[in-house]
Amino acid sequence: MLRDGRAAAGNDAADWIRAIAEKEDRAAFASLFEFYAPRIKAMLMRLGAAADSAEDFAQETLLTVWRKAAYFDPARASASAWIYTIARNLRIDRLRGDNRAKLYAPYEMVEPEGPENPDSALNAAERDARVRVALKELSQEQVRVLQLSFFEGRAHGDIAALLDLPLGTVKSRVRLAMARLRNLLGDLQ
Amino acid sequence: MTIIHHPSDATLAAFASGTLDEARGVVVAAHLALCAQCRNGVHAFEQAGGALLDDVEPAVLSAGALQRAMAALGPLDIISPAIHQDAAGDLPAPLSHYAVGPWRWIGRGVQWRPVEVASDAGVRVFMLKAAPGTKLPRHRHTGTEWTCVFEGAFTHALGRYGSGDFDEADESVEHDPVVDAEHGCVCLVALQGHIELQSWLGRLIQPFVRI
Numbered sequence: 001m002l003r004d005g006r007a008a009a010g011n012d013a014a015d016w017i018r019a020i021a022e023k024e025d026r027a028a029f030a031s032l033f034e035f036y037a038p039r040i041k042a043m044l045m046r047l048g049a050a051a052d053s054a055e056d057f058a059q060e061t062l063l064t065v066w067r068k069a070a071y072f073d074p075a076r077a078s079a080s081a082w083i084y085t086i087a088r089n090l091r092i093d094r095l096r097g098d099n100r101a102k103l104y105a106p107y108e109m110v111e112p113e114g115p116e117n118p119d120s121a122l123n124a125a126e127r128d129a130r131v132r133v134a135l136k137e138l139s140q141e142q143v144r145v146l147q148l149s150f151f152e153g154r155a156h157g158d159i160a161a162l163l164d165l166p167l168g169t170v171k172s173r174v175r176l177a178m179a180r181l182r183n184l185l186g187d188l189q
Numbered sequence: 190m191t192i193i194h195h196p197s198d199a200t201l202a203a204f205a206s207g208t209l210d211e212a213r214g215v216v217v218a219a220h221l222a223l224c225a226q227c228r229n230g231v232h233a234f235e236q237a238g239g240a241l242l243d244d245v246e247p248a249v250l251s252a253g254a255l256q257r258a259m260a261a262l263g264p265l266d267i268i269s270p271a272i273h274q275d276a277a278g279d280l281p282a283p284l285s286h287y288a289v290g291p292w293r294w295i296g297r298g299v300q301w302r303p304v305e306v307a308s309d310a311g312v313r314v315f316m317l318k319a320a321p322g323t324k325l326p327r328h329r330h331t332g333t334e335w336t337c338v339f340e341g342a343f344t345h346a347l348g349r350y351g352s353g354d355f356d357e358a359d360e361s362v363e364h365d366p367v368v369d370a371e372h373g374c375v376c377l378v379a380l381q382g383h384i385e386l387q388s389w390l391g392r393l394i395q396p397f398v399r400i
Contacts (some may be wrong), residue, residue: 024265033255038247045248055251059258070268077232080239088207090239124236131236150234151241153208155223163209182230 011073013079020069033062040087047091055093063089078128092177134181142177190351192224196335200357201227204392205234212312216355216379218283219337223353232399278282281339289316304377312381319343319368319375321336327365332381334358341372 016032019025037058044054064086072082135143148159156174162165196217203209204217221228230387280289288305295301298320306314311332321341335357341353345364350356358364360382368374372387 005270021265026259026262029262030255030259033258036242037254037258038250039242039245041250042245042248043242046245051248052251054248055254056250058250059254059261062258063261064344067264070265078236078239080243081236083240083243084239085235087242088205092207127233128234128240131233134242136239138387146237147241150202150206150208151238153203153206174199176201182198182233 013083014072015073017065017069017079017142018074020066021072029062029066032065036065036083037062040083043087043151044091057087058089060094061090064090067177075124081124081128091164108109129180138177138180142173142180145170145173146177146181190352192226192355194348194350194354194356195224195230195274196220196226196357197356198230201230202234202237205231207317210308210312211312212306212308212310212333213316213333213379213381215283215287215306216335216337216377219377220353220355222282223337224355233393251296255297263381284377287314292318294305299325309379312379314379316375316376316377319373321368322370322374323368323373325366325368326386327363328384328386329363330358330360330382330384332360333379334362334381334384336376338374338376341374342369343367343374344369 013032013035016025016028018165019028020032037055040058040061041051044057045051049057061083065083068086072079078087088171138146144163148162149155149156154162156167156170159165159174162172163170165173198219200209200213204214204221209217221231239255282305290303290305292300292302300318302316302318304316305313306312308314319341327344336350336355338350338354338356340352342349342354343366344350345366347356347362347364350368
């Protein structure tokens, strides 16, 4: 489950990215790299990449974070969510070579003239806190199937084999975990 | 525009995590361009992805990894104004990256135009334009059929699908949509496999129908 200290690093991450954007702060980059590069490498290895290509990918992701630091808007996304989406888009570009990463542009790049929905004009920090609370509310098994299905993009059949569970059980756990997450997020939507 | 029908949570999560195939992703993106609620949903799942990334057990980096990264640091990108993706002609914004063919008649009251999206999941993307009151033949699918409505509406057993609505039909659905009597309907469809017409006439003409 989410350990204390990591959320704190997550909060610092927003400051590190801002320091890069404002004054090309190399020490801030080093801190960001030391926290996220090992995690992105781990994420890629879970997705089936070999250790050295996963590490190349982590390097490329963090270098992209450096280059695009000025685009980070803490009001729209937490640092970890922003880095996650950069890694996602790079992975799609790199692995698929198709136009898919561009599909994210319409809602990433278009600056809304005001809050998209006045009722849910939560700032990213609040959304992030709520997501973390919601994840803590889930059982270990639910978090595991969420990780495998959503984070690692595994097919339900693979998850069933990995966890030695019947396919129907996996499907209902994914559905339940997803619904629980959305439910706990409540009026975020 | 009041949107009633939305993609499922699983679909929004798959989109957020980058695991949805491009062809179906196009139709989801078309809906997202119209639906603030689902954009928020995707952002929430991206936030969850970020939280899971923070929590993953870190891998060990090779010696000198940080030094190599520091040595590769170059200039920062200069921030450019947000790219407003305008609809290209009569095409919705998410289709602007793709070649789109001409409209062709494929049956009485129904026109079809292909959207060139490569798919490794056997999914074809196309737009449909149906005249007011058109009754589409009862059919089922061999795979999923996802639809985003741009103009007008259609109705089937699960409800009325108007502008912005998203219909996520899977292979278990058998339906006979009726197009809005006043406005007709223009929609974007990602069809996996093919459709199977259920009437004897439909089965007879099936070999001649392109979808």
